Amino acid sequence: MARPLATGEEARQSRPIGRRVVRPRQQVEEQIRELIYSGELRPGERLPPEAELARQFEVSRTTVREALRALSTQNLIDKQPGAGGGSFVRSVNHEALGTQLQESLHHLLSLGSVDANEVAMVRQYLEVPSTRLAAEHRTDEDLQTLREIVNRQRTISVDDPDVPDLDQRFHAAIAKASGNRVLASFVHALHRETEPVHYLDLSPKVGTQSVRQHQQIIKAIEGRDPDAAEEAIIAHLTYLREHLLHASLK
Template structure:
């Protein structure tokens, strides 16, 4: 028999041995990602799952909590409830990223300016691509949003949702679903109404800027779209920074 020479690399046949909780997570995750478990399908009851995996209920619940935090399953309480498989698509990616970014901001491990920088870096190509790739349905949706914004007052409870819808619909019109997920997540974390009280002046100027962005997309002009979105994000960022500085100093921010 041929002997392996000294110093020659051995064939790798081993793999990391997972703990019971990790094995449960891995098995259920693979079943979801392979479509063995379909979106909306309810997992077997926890007692039955624990029996199938031959683990304790505590170990099973730890695994299910992790899968819930990863937005792969959701727990519905009540007699008709249970653990259900969530839809895994680009929107799930955005939800996970949004939650992560907000946690990092809350913990202070990243700065607001870092997130705002990343948002601007992504929203510029988002608008450029939307100007090229947008369809009639997406264009009509953007027009309806801007028309609603033109008639809404700054204290209208719909304002945050209209702003979110405008930016995320542009990102979806780009045709790049990963880009759309990232833009939606970062927009949520840096949403202006989270950081300042909108004055009528800021509200009016914001709508005008949205109109310029929309016009560039209507005319399928990527260069004009880039100019309009940079102007818009720079304007908002200036007011957010001013508001934050005033809050730190204990003064009332000027519009």
């Protein structure tokens, strides 16, 4: 005899309502993650000690330690050693996004999963519209930041340890001036992993030419000329890529 069709009430009662039971470590990890994402745990806030967390969650310290290690790998907390150390909530914003993207790219490049030329090409695809947007949306404060960076670049030698950081700050400042925080995060990540000055010795000629190109980019951004800004950034990135290729063939 055929079984009668379920009524509406029976169908509702038979729908799946269960949730997969997870291990204690995963439960601790998920609860702390939710507190961070909800804002209940603020950036920079220190979590309770492992022993106290174990008491609150009613789990072992080993379980808490594994959960914190997983959250650290996800860049949600920082684990700092020492008497004043502990586990601190990291900022979850567009700057943190850039850092996480950069770390992921670094691992992919180290493993050979992607090629540096692929990353460099994507960087150019993003830095060109970023510079155009900066020419349209820049503020006087943005211009001041860019000028200060270039003025510092003009006063130091190419072997100064500040060169890589100043170059990164220059390109990050342009991306910030674009007004698009997600775009700025991607540019930050891509730049940190592809810029030649991070792993090549620049000649005085290359260093001087790079600074001149930076000045041309600022001039176009100051004049609110997106076309000139695009032309200047393409010339700069092409010059650096050719320098990288030349250095790699030596």
